[in-house]
Amino acid sequence: MSHKQTSAETIDEIQKIDIRSKIRQLLETYEATEQMLTPMELAEKVKLELEIEDEDLSNFALIEAGNVLNQSAYEYVRQGDRIVLIPHCLRDAEKCIAPIDDEGYHCQKCGSCIISEITQAAEDRGIKWYMVGGGSHAIQIVKNARPRAVFGIACFDDAKLAVDKIGEYGIPTQAVLLSKAGCVNTEVDFDRVLVKLDIPDSSD
Ligand code: SF4
Secondary structure, three states, X not given: OHHHHHHHHHHHHHHHHHHHHHHHHHHHHHHHHOOOOOHHHHHHHHHHHHOOOOHHXXXXXHHHHHHHHHHHHHHOOXXXXXXXXXXXXXXXXXXXXXOEEOOEEOOOXXXXXXXXXXXXXXXXOOOEEEEEOOHHHHHHHHHHHXXXXXXXXXXXXXXXXXXXXXXXXOOOEEEEEOOEOXXXXXXXXXXXXXXXXXOOOOOO
């Protein structure tokens, strides 16, 4: 019984990955052919076309719509003027040795969680990183650090809050949602993080 449930869950997850690719493709198509859509309008068009009612996929479509609409402005910012915001819930809460101050946690790259890989990848590309405690903290960091572009990893609620607020400052954003949300020991698709860290710089 439990094996059947696991198989069904696996199939469901594969289908969701497949439909996420379709959502991204369709968002890019609509963005290229239609003028002046808000993220909500763009996401709604794609949801209608793909008959999406699932809450996770709806949230995904909205965040990805923001990514698509911000992409060009984001590319105009040099890597060194971008920052990445990493949620502290990705830490191994039991083993983490990162000290904390007003700028958030300072990962020591102990290797116990994926943050050591994310921070190293950011540093390799000359992108400053902050490990933050949620949407409000992320906004505070942005106010202090004054970056020209922001890439954030977050759960939907924090991503929506931060993207909306940072957008009001005229700062382009990119976001990757956590693949497993929660308060501790969350997860993110590292390949998607690398895609965002590798967004080309067309500022020259
Ligand atoms: S890699 Fe960094 S964030 Fe992760 S547990 Fe170690 S010190 Fe903490």
